[in-house]
Amino acid sequence: MKNYAIVLATIFMLFFTSCESWLDIQQEGEVTVDQLYSTGEGYRTALNGVYQAMGRPALYGREFSFGLVDCMSQQYDLANESFSTDLYIKASEFKYNDVSLVDFIDNIWTSGFKVIANANDLIQNIEKASPELFEEGELERTLIMGEAYACRALMHFDLLRLFAPALINDDQGTYVPYVDTYPNIYATSMQVTPFLDKVIADLVKAKTLVADFDTTAAGIMASKNGTARMSKAKYLDAKFGYGDFFAGRGYRLSYYSITALLARVYQYAGKTTDALACAKEVVEFGKSSGTLFYKDDFSGITNVGTNVEAFEQRTDLKLKSSLIFAAYNKKAYKESEIQRYFRLTTVDDNGSPVSPDYFKIKQVELFNNRGVEEWQTDIRSKNLIFMLQDVLPISGKWFVNSRNPEDSEHLKISPVLRLTEIQYIMAECYAREGNYGEAYRILNDVRGARNLSPLAVQGSWEEFQTDLIGDARREWISEGQLFFLYKRLDAAFNLNGTMHKLSRGEASLPLPVDQK
Incomplete structure (x- = not known):
């Protein structure tokens, strides 16, 4: 059995400031676990610490976005006089065992499991906590618990995508442990399929737990558009009496983002029917009220010029309406x-x-x-x-x-998750069913919103895959998703003028020495 000594993370006390949003909390110093979990505010702090760690450079703040993973996907031309960082060059050449990359890759693994350890510690404490500790009682307790489960699932899933083979090339080996207790000094690695089952189970539970807030009138108001999702909650406070902790749902794993994440995981697990059901749910959020939660809105970037x-002058370079x-x-x-x-x-x-x-x-x-x-x-x-x-x-x-x-x-x-990916998931699900008309309708909806004419409907999986990848290459520039598309589909891509498929050694980062 493969074992890995999971690094147990130190939890820091973070303080709230009246002039900043909930996600702008700053680090002050260490506290004991008993102190941290003695108040509802402490639980808020612990959850914030999990999200902050996910935003650091080793994870979604760089390597899972514009950094390492996009270099691996061949998004960039690094063989030029304008680039000198050797480790990214080596990553783009799939030389993962190069001396410049070994410690760098190990740090990604360690950083991911620190997030998981903190999420597990939070889960184990909040499961036995009294609702009376929390300002909003049981509603707040279950919300925090659900988000912690979702963070644990997301972090595990992306470590699996990076360090283990996709199902299409699964060799039934064991790669990444699924750690669901704290502390867990020695965790046993798992095969890919049962690992994915655990990710799904955590997300299903998380979705149920956060629903009590996110599906209320206040929760809907906090998620109904990009401005609401990515801002503070003065309107929530004024109308419902909720403070900033309940705002910024676009930076938190809400009912809606968990549903989208489930669509991604179900697709990766080969569960097409479930993936399509979740994806449909996401694109239709808000439809009954006449205002979709997620949509394409390029009004903040439409002025002319590339200089x-x-x-x-552009005000929305991250396109918040589709985030x-x-x-x-x-x-x-x-x-x-x-x-x-x-x-x-x-x-x-x-x-x-x-x-x-x-x-x-x-x-x-x-x-x-x-x-x-x-x-x-x-x-x-x-x-x-x-x-x-x-x-x-x-x-x-x-x-x-x-x-x-x-x-x-x-x-x-x-x-991390964007509407376009959910549309891609739907299109692919229909294509796998042989319904290419519907698959291209969705793909052409994406293209039309980006000022492009519709593609002719093709009648084979190979042709559809080519068109899907062609659009995804443009959509996911500097967002870290393209490599995983190539890997999941075992698709060929242009590598220095030659069509190339990822080999087993190129498709996954090497496991840390202690894990092998």
Whole structure:
């Protein structure tokens, strides 16, 4: 049996400030577990600590978004004079055992299991806590518990996607442990299918627990559009008496984001019927009231131009209206070194010269669709790719504004789940059923919203997969999802001019030495 000594995380006390939102809590010092869990405020703090850890650079704050995983997906051209970070170059070459990457990869594993350990500690304490500890009683207790279960499931799932084979190439080996107790010094690795069953079970339970708040009038108001999901709760307080803790549902695993996550996991597990049911539920949230929760809205980026002046006028580079769940890090500009990879100049913030490290987007065939050039029409090229110094294409989602970049709200947001992925899931499910008409209707809805003409309906899985991947390559620039699409489908992609499928060694990061 493979065992791994799970690093037990230290839980820090975080204090609330009246002028900042709930996710802007700052670290103050260590407290004992008994002190932390003696008040409802302590439970809020513990949950916030879990989310904050997920937003750090080793996880969703960089490596699971624009960093390591996107380098592995060949999103970037790193073989140029504008990039010098060796570990990302080695990752793009699938040289995971290179000395520059070993400790780096181990840190991703350790960071993920620290999140899991903290979630487990929170779950075990809140399950026996009295509702009287909490300002909103049992409703708040079950909400926190449900989110903790969902965080545990999400973190396990993404570690599995990164460190274990996809089902299409499953060898029945054991790779990642599913740790559901705290402390757990030695956890046994599991096969992929039973591991996924545990992820699903946690998410189903989490969805039930958070429903008591998220499906109420207040919960619906807190999630009904991008502005509501990604902001503080003055309107909740005024109308329902809820404070900031119940706001920012787009940065929390709510009933709606858990449903979307279930669609993703069911699809990964090959459970097409369940994936389609959850995906349909997500796209129809709010339909009965006439206002969909999740939709495409490009009004904040539609001004013309790919230069600095144009991008500095854009107000919604992360497209919040379609965001279902995102990680948040108030200090991302420095902690995730955004100024290093997306800066406007070749000097640092102190004016000192620095080596350029730009994540230059590969443009070969990216906006060419079956011989038709769509670079000039697709809003994702016209309005979301920034031409640095007029020659280097980099992701506009991480555009560094020259005015107060540390305060740029979009740089603090790392997308994890977006409406487009749910539409892709639905389209793929229909294609697998042989219903290519419906599959292309959905795919063409995505394209139409991005100023593109509809694709002709194709009649084979291979042709549909080509069209799906073609769109996903554009949609997921710097969002960390493309690699997992290639891996799950065992799909070929362009690698230095040759169509290439991931080998077993390329598709998964090596396990830490203690886990092998």
